[in-house]
Amino acid sequence: MKLTHRTAALALALSLPLGLAACGSSDDTDTGSTTSSSTTSAPAPSESPSASADDMSAKPFGAGCAQVPTTGAGSFDGMMTAPVATAASANPLLKTLVTAVGEAGLVDTLNTAPALTVFAPIDSAFAALPKATMDAAMADPKGLLTKVLTNHVIEGKIAPDKIAGEHKTLGGGTITVSGSGEDFKVGDASVICGNVQTANATVYIVDKVLLPAM
Structure with missing residues (x-):
């Protein structure tokens, strides 16, 4: 009996450290998995730079944008709510274009189109044309004037990162846009304020009239 009691006591003494070690190992594992899971789920802030970059790419750009009103129907926010011809009529830079x-x-053709890209010449671009050219166009509104104006319009809303290249116009001609980032030319005209949004169009304001091949 004494031998049996001693053996049992020895077995109990040996089992206690093992049990404590097992508990310690389980605690260590839990702590490690908690640390690992918190490390894995932490990096959410990396989404904010990309959202911020998207916001920046959606904004108008160019030195000429400073001439656009900051409030009212002719402002960027105001133009965004109206179809393109109506939006342009509220912008003081585009009076001659709107008249034409x-x-x-x-x-109606411009306002009811589902999606367009419009290169909109500012007033000084029309003023720079030879008087004879302007007079001839205004004297033939359904012919020459329409051909000139539709040479500034492309089907579809084209973002700045896709605008470079050759595009067929509603007038049947082809225009070439070169450049990247915030620096673009359409033929020899410069984009002075790009990526202006209206309800149905993306507008690039340019400093020259894009005359079609005659």
């Missing part, structure tokens, strides 16, 4: 579009009877 009205003379050619293109207001």
